[in-house]
Amino acid sequence: MAHSGQRYPSEADARAAIERFEELGVGALPVYNVGSEYEWRGPTEAVEVGRPSITGLLKELTRGRRHRDFLAQFDTRIIVSGSRGKSSTVRRLDDVFNRRGYDTFTKITGNYPVIIRNGRVHPIERQGPRTTLYENVNVIREFGPRIGEFDSKAVGIFENQAISEYTTRIVNQRFIQPDVILMTNVRQDHNDTLGKRRQDIARSLSRSVPAGTHVVNGEQHPALHEYMREEIEARGGTIEQVEVPARHRGLLGAETVHAVNTALQAVGETPVPAAELNAFIEQIQPEWVHLEGGRLFNAAEVNDVESTEMVRRSLVDGENILPFVYLRFDRRGRTASFADYIDLLAERDCIDHVHVGGADTGTFARNVDVSVTVHEDDEDAATVLKELLTADQPVMLMGNTVDAFMRAMEDAIADRVVAYRDRERADRTRRSDLPSMQF
Structure with missing residues (x-):
């Protein structure tokens, strides 16, 4: 939406415009255009990543006090993993918690990687085209000391960017130690690192879940969900499948949208209203x-x-x-x-x-x-x-x-x-x- 800079002749006119904006904006997914839109607030600092060595990551995880302090500041930690829809799901969760007044720290590692800190966006500037596991060391160094500046409850939402069973497990078990893992779905991707078949990919994702962690599973295939349940419960975790109502079954991305509500309920939060979910799903259906x-x-x-x-x-x-x-x-x-x-x-x-x-x-x-x-x-x-x-x-x-x-x-x-x-x-x-x- 775009709006002119005009003034309103009366308070009633201004309130009517606000109501109209809220009506049109229900369910809208925030889109972050990093750069010029922050000039009026001062420059937005980018976070450069990719320079530290893998040994730096291991030291940070094994005996790094900064890393332990970083994790301890969050009341709730959520990881979004799986095959498709991770970045958009992370954005939706960030939007919900931010609107509810939580102190939010969110890391998106998809097509346009960013850190979102209480609604303010910081682009991630990588030193190459690939996502690197040790880029998280820079994130801790840059943002770790800032988390404690706010009084409200802190929520950390992270997209797991790893593409192998080992690195996915490292992020889950050592870097984030989540309260909940939201698994969007299981698709045939990263076949050379996660497995040739969807069942192999499901096994790799399941084996990356730390013991005692609760999993919200958006994958709708009953056989794959049952397979993942056996793997996760064998490691001391728990899992629940996202329920997609009949009116939304078969629609693109429906499982990831409904997974947001399931994850909110898993951490004791009130679910998003049905009208907002319906708007989310309607907006993401593809059109030429x-x-x-x-x-x-x-x-x-x-x-x-x-x-x-x-x-x-x-x-x-x-x-x-x-x-x-x-x-x-x-x-x-x-x-x-x-x-x-x-x-x-x-x-x-x-x-x-x-x-x-x-x-x-x-x-x-x-x-x-x-x-x-x-x-x-x-x-x-x-x-x-x-x-x-x-x-x-x-x-x-x-x-x-x-x-x-x-x-x-x-x-x-x-x-x-x-x-x-x-x-x-x-x-x-x-x-x-x-x-x-x-x-």
Whole structure:
């Protein structure tokens, strides 16, 4: 939402505007645009991470007084783990606790990593493209002494960024020691580090749970939940499955939204009202983005094949799509999953061509049973987007999103969205200026 800086002629007018804002904003997910919006409050300090060695992390965890003091300041610690929807779930939890007056410290490690401290956002500046486990040492050094500055109860909410069973367990058991772990779901991702099958991934995630920890499990597959229950209870933990009501079953992200309420109840908090949950779920359902030249949806942010297919099914109605799959050299398991997925789409006559960019494009092209257009690393994102839109099919971006090329692709998409809306606005103005016909 945007609002002008106008003043109101009366208090009644101002209150009416507030009520209207609250009506429109119910269930809205906060979006943090880090940078210029904080200039009026003074500069926002970024947190540089990635420089310490792994030995520094181990020393901090094993005998570091700062780390023990850091953890002791929180009345409640929540970790969000799992495959998909971690960052958005962390943001929702942070929003709820912050609005309820808690002293909140939140770490998001997804596409745009940030620290959120009582609503104020601090970007995480990594010294490379990868998430590193020892970046948390910098977080403790920077923010640890500040937690005790507030009188209200302190809540720590952390996204577990680890991608192997060992590192996930290190974050859970040693770095955070959570009261509750919210497991969003189990999808085929990080297959090369967590396991080839969903059951293997479920086992890796379950074995990372510390003894005595309660798990809120958003995964809806009954067999996987039962498997995870046996693994977690064998280690002295407890687990409950998130209940998704019939009206929301099958909707994208419904399990993560309802998991917020289940986690709140697990720590003795009042759940979010049903109207707010309904608004959350309605807002995250995918819709085609209309831009100059056609339609597009960026599904690269979900980056696993099950979630990508859920997005595709909710968008299409019997029409073929044109996939653009972006690959990363450090996600070869994900690359293999998407090669199989593209073959499945071709076999079911859902696609007749695919574009691919990033790393290992030649290997990908040789191993899929559909015609492929390969884009080189040095190609301009805006030029690639223009070529995709000439196919007269709706475009879906898939695979990976954390890369300089995909950042440039997002900018190119935004430019075309603006051009499309400007043209639509001009057309409406032109039609309204036409003289009315009298008969």
